[in-house]
């Protein structure tokens with residue numbers, strides 16, 4: 001992958017379900033154990049598919065066998081790929097797995113189902129920056145579930161790109177809130193230059209979900225491409241399409 005390239009890949013657990021048993025050998029014993037410890041079958045499937053997809057596609061992009069990719073979580077839980085110029089992140093929710101891959105720059109991705117039953121304003125008041133809560137409260141009620149989820153995935157994609165996860169207080173930065181607006185980091189209490197250093201994109205995804213990619217601007221402008229991966233497509237074919245961007 002070139003150092004300008006950033007690619008996102010969306011997979012449906014339902015579409016891949018029959019192939020999951022055949023994907024298990026792609027994982028390390030530790031990765032299989034991590035998945036097997038999860039009680040809820042749907043989440044176990046999401047985790048297995050995310051890990052296998054990263055190994056299969058990452059291996060094809062780097063020209064090594066999937067098992068030979070040296071992937072391990074760092075101290076904060078973000079998967080790191082040692083010895084390759086490949087950076088990655090993934091997220092899973094419901095039927096969806098979202099992968100983000102890049103030729104070296106930091107990336108973070110989040111996907112969430114738009115849940116209309118959540119107490120959006122209460123959660124925003126307790127979790128988000130004040131400006132985000134106020135922006136959400138100002139929206140018509142019919143728009144709140146989707147914009148809450150937009151804000152949530154923008155915030156999570158950013159803290160995942162940073163690699164800090166929830167160690168970065170969610171009230172220490174703000175993002176654009178309305179789902180209809182372009183995603184962006186608006187304000188940072190930690191470093192005033194942060195909003196200029198990070199870019200975001202809303203990803204096309206199935207109805208009922210919202211997904212955001214965050215990536216470091218890091219010098220050269222990035223070339224971002226979005227892909228859907230169905231089981232009929234070989235990892236090498238998708239890797240070639242990504243490498244051609």
Ligand SMILES: CC(C)(COP(=O)(O)OP(=O)(O)OC[C@H]1O[C@@H](n2cnc3c(N)ncnc32)[C@H](O)[C@@H]1OP(=O)(O)O)[C@@H](O)C(=O)NCCC(=O)NCCS
Pocket residue numbers: 047050076077078079089090091092093108109110111127151152155156159160161162163164165166167170
């Ligand atoms: C990293 C974090 C943000 C994961 O959030 P999540 O929504 O539960 O899970 P996602 O599907 O988005 O991502 C999970 C993947 O992120 C990756 N991840 C874990 N820690 C990470 C970190 N510090 N940085 C980047 N990626 C990380 C892992 O690959 C993980 O996969 P796994 O669960 O199969 O091991 C975590 O800090 C967390 O627990 N969040 C809780 C959700 C929350 O309260 N969010 C508030 C948003 S406003």
